[in-house]
Amino acid sequence: MNNKTSIAIVGAGIVGATTAFYLSAAGHAVTIYDEGTGQATSAAAGIICPWLSQRRNKQWYQLAAAGAAFYPTLLHDLNEDISHSAIYRQVGTLVFKKTPKLLTKLEKIALNRRERAPEIGELSILSPAEIKAKLPLLETEQSALFASGGARVDGALLTKKLVNAAVSNGADYFAEKAQLTVSPSGTYTIATPTHTKSFSAVVLATGAWLPEILQPLGFSVDIRPQKGQLIHLEVEQETENWPVVMPDGEKDMIPFPNGRIVIGATHENDEGYDLTPTEEKLTVMLKEAAELAPSLAKATIKETRVGTRAFTSDFAPFFGEIPESPGLYVASGLGSSGLTSGPIIGRILTQLILNEPTDLPVSDYPVARYIQKNELEVKQ
Ligand SMILES: Cc1cc2nc3c(=O)[nH]c(=O)nc-3n(C[C@H](O)[C@H](O)[C@H](O)COP(=O)(O)OP(=O)(O)OC[C@H]3O[C@@H](n4cnc5c(N)ncnc54)[C@H](O)[C@@H]3O)c2cc1C
Incomplete structure (x- = not known):
């Protein structure tokens, strides 16, 4: 792909925002579309610590470990001082x-x-x-x-910084829902409620909503949503240098600066794309946190967040170009560890588009395993 191609990026969670940042820095004309509802990245807990997971999948570990190792480079590329950054800190x-x-x-x-x-x-x-x-x-x-x-990362702050940097590099940004069509000659067109624009390449970084945007093009996508809820508490102490805590269970504790402590998250497989906080789940999470840190029972609840994770049926992520559709790139299925693996995936999508060698072999994360052209469409 030549160096001044116009590229649409749909979805500005961690994957889309990183891709937009690197592609715009490389001189491409980038247009970002992000509807934002349910975004996993801005709801995420913020734990970067893949090495202590006992998950056995080698490709997953390779990706997550490379993702964790990539963070300092990302922060450096963003001109963020890693020793004082509010976005990312290796607190242990x-x-x-x-x-x-x-x-x-x-x-x-x-x-x-x-x-x-x-x-x-x-x-x-x-x-x-x-x-x-x-x-x-x-x-x-x-x-x-x-x-x-081990580190903590503020996903909402990081994507905001990445999108702002992409816009400074000349990218256009639309906080709108995008619909994709493709012409017989292979030109991609994005339509939003306010305008329509054509592109020679498109990156779909739409997380759990990948099936929805690809369905009109005749693709079936093996992605299901998982609801995650968490709580932001406020305590009086200075929390800036406190480590992340992972108890034996799924409810973690992630301290951020200025007394903020995030507790969570739930992993709810039967709630579809629902984004309603539920009292019952939040109470259980608070109770579990207070078993380890009793004073948290009296902490102020500042907010609750709910996001939708994307899972494939074998829990593995995928990314790359859709084989039947040259110029159409996707990434999804990042599951519970996408804040860790998202930036390296965004970097690899950029390398693919720029025809550069990739940091990891993309054949280990094959798109074709999870995205299939419907039979009816293939026959036409
Ligand atoms: C509660 C919770 C806690 C988590 N904690 C951690 C953690 O501690 N560590 C970790 O590594 N990972 C964690 N994760 C996982 C991680 O957040 C996700 O895997 C990752 O953020 C997914 O990034 P993404 O860019 O693929 O998708 P998202 O961040 O979901 O972004 C997709 C974006 O695309 C937009 N979009 C979709 N369709 C369209 C359309 N048609 N037009 C325009 N925009 C569209 C959406 O609105 C959204 O903004 C957590 C997730 C949740 C929900």
């Missing part, structure tokens, strides 16, 4: 396990992984007193594994 992660034996097993896995992923940083098993010194709200009798390279 504390991981709890049910038994000391399981904790030692996790430490071994982490030590092993550190040989290829030095970003994981220092590893140590901390006593309850050492844990309290790092995060004074925690009241526990248990030990935890501390990884100093």
Whole structure:
């Protein structure tokens, strides 16, 4: 693809915003469309710590680890001072396990992984007193594994910065819903409520809404939505340097600057695209958080957020060009770890469009496995 192609990017969550940033920096005429409703990125908890996951899928781990390692480069490219950034900070992660034996097993896995992923940083098993010194709200009798390279990221702030930088590079931005059509000659047209524009290439970074935008073009997409709710609390202490806490369960605790602590998130598979916060789920999350940090029961609830994650049926993400549609690029299925893998996916989509070597082999994340042209369309 030549260097001054006009490209539409639909969806400005972490994938679309990163792609827009790098493509606009490379001199392309970029137009961004983002409707915004239900966006996973701006609801996300913000944990960047793939190395301590016990998920066994090698391609997933390779992507998530490369994604975590890529963050400092992204921040640098955005001219963001990594040691003082409100967007991203390596505050370390504390991981709890049910038994000391399981904790030692996790430490071994982490030590092993550190040989290829030095970003994981220092590893140590901390006593309850050492844990309290790092995060004074925690009241526990248990030990935890501390990884100093674990980070927190503010997804909403990061995408805002990426989109603003893309706009400074000359990109157009429309906070509108986009519909895509393709002409017999292969020209792509995007229509919104206010205008219509044609492009030689399109990136669909629409997260859980990829089936909706591809369905009119005759494609079936293996993506289902998962609802995630979380709570933003406010405490009086200064939380800026507190580590991320991952208890043995799915409710994590992510401290951000200025007394903000995020608790969450839920993983709800039967709620479709619903975005309503539910009292019952929020109460359970608060109760679980207060078991580890009792004073959180009295903290002020500042807001609740709800977002929609995108999952494939085998939980693996995919990205690249749709084989039947040259110039039409997609990424979806990032699931629960898309804040970690999203930036590297955006970078790889840019490399594909620029015909550059890719940071990871795209054949490990094949689009064709999850997107199929409907039989009726193929026969026409
Ligand atoms: C509650 C919660 C907590 C999470 N916590 C973490 C975490 O701690 N760590 C981690 O690594 N990951 C986490 N994730 C996962 C991560 O947030 C997602 O995997 C990732 O943000 C997905 O990014 P995306 O760009 O693919 O999609 P999204 O961020 O969902 O962006 C897609 C965008 O496309 C827009 N769009 C869709 N269709 C159209 C259209 N036709 N026209 C215009 N715009 C359109 C949507 O409105 C949306 O803004 C969490 C997710 C949730 C929901």
